[in-house]
Amino acid sequence: MSSPLQAGGSAPRSEPALRLTLAVLAVIGLGIAGYLTVVHYDGSSPVCLAGGESCSKVQSSEYAELVGIPVPLIGLFGYLTVLAAALLPGDVGRFGGVFAGLVGVGFSAYLTYLEIFEIEAICQWCVASALLMCLVLALSLYRALRFGGVDRDLGASSELRGAT
Amino acid sequence: MGAKQQFVEFMRGRSGRLARVGLGATILALGLLVVGGTGGTVMAIFSAMPIASGATGICPLGPLFGVDFRGRCPTRSA
Numbered sequence: 001m002s003s004p005l006q007a008g009g010s011a012p013r014s015e016p017a018l019r020l021t022l023a024v025l026a027v028i029g030l031g032i033a034g035y036l037t038v039v040h041y042d043g044s045s046p047v048c049l050a051g052g053e054s055c056s057k058v059q060s061s062e063y064a065e066l067v068g069i070p071v072p073l074i075g076l077f078g079y080l081t082v083l084a085a086a087l088l089p090g091d092v093g094r095f096g097g098v099f100a101g102l103v104g105v106g107f108s109a110y111l112t113y114l115e116i117f118e119i120e121a122i123c124q125w126c127v128a129s130a131l132l133m134c135l136v137l138a139l140s141l142y143r144a145l146r147f148g149g150v151d152r153d154l155g156a157s158s159e160l161r162g163a164t
Numbered sequence: 165m166g167a168k169q170q171f172v173e174f175m176r177g178r179s180g181r182l183a184r185v186g187l188g189a190t191i192l193a194l195g196l197l198v199v200g201g202t203g204g205t206v207m208a209i210f211s212a213m214p215i216a217s218g219a220t221g222i223c224p225l226g227p228l229f230g231v232d233f234r235g236r237c238p239t240r241s242a
Contacts, residue, residue: 067202091233095222102212144220148234 015147019086026083029132036072058123094144101137108133176235184218
């Protein structure tokens with residue numbers, strides 16, 4: 001499969017590939033957020049692949065919940081929104097992806113700030129999720145700017161073809 | 165040209181898109197720096213709406229003004 005970023009002139013054919021990439025990223029994010037949600041309700045410590053207690057420290061901090069809602073659960077909802085936007089065709093899906101990406105990156109930036117300056121511990125799961133959200137925003141913006149209005153153009157061109 | 169149509173024309177153009185991003189940035193700054201708390205968080209989340217709208221040229225409120233999500237024609241013609 002060719003990279004969606006190398007779309008060139010084959011715009012209509014490569015948007016599905018871009019949407020598939022976004023859906024895969026959303027599923028990976030759902031895996032991360034889902035794991036952290038299970039760990040949160042289970043009361044156990046998340047596995048920190050790099051070793052150390054940083055993940056447990058972040059997970060058990062006072063910032064692990066926002067207005068009573070576990071942060072991983074908010075992430076789960078965010079990635080579900082990204083997945084829904086990736087599956088939705090047209091401008092609704094494109095706008096939804098950019099909106100979810102913007103909120104996700106903003107929220108991830110806030111959480112990273114808390115990790116560095118308040119909790120003073122870095123959770124690798126949170127870093128992975130933040131990077132994932134940055135990628136989601138970049139691809140969603142590309143999707144909206146590159147393919148925005150393509151449906152209308154296609155409709156118009158097919159109408160023209162039908163008329164000739 | 166009616167006032168509503170003039171408004172749609174303005175919003176569809178480059179200045180309108182910049183205005184949407186500016187409005188979103190203002191709501192974001194007000195929410196985070198002035199209001200704060202849960203209300204500020206809600207404002208910050210809401211601010212992503214006009215920012216995304218201005219950045220992409222897709223407006224979810226378009227149908228309310230009798231046009232589609234991109235105004236009458238795609239932004240690439242702007």
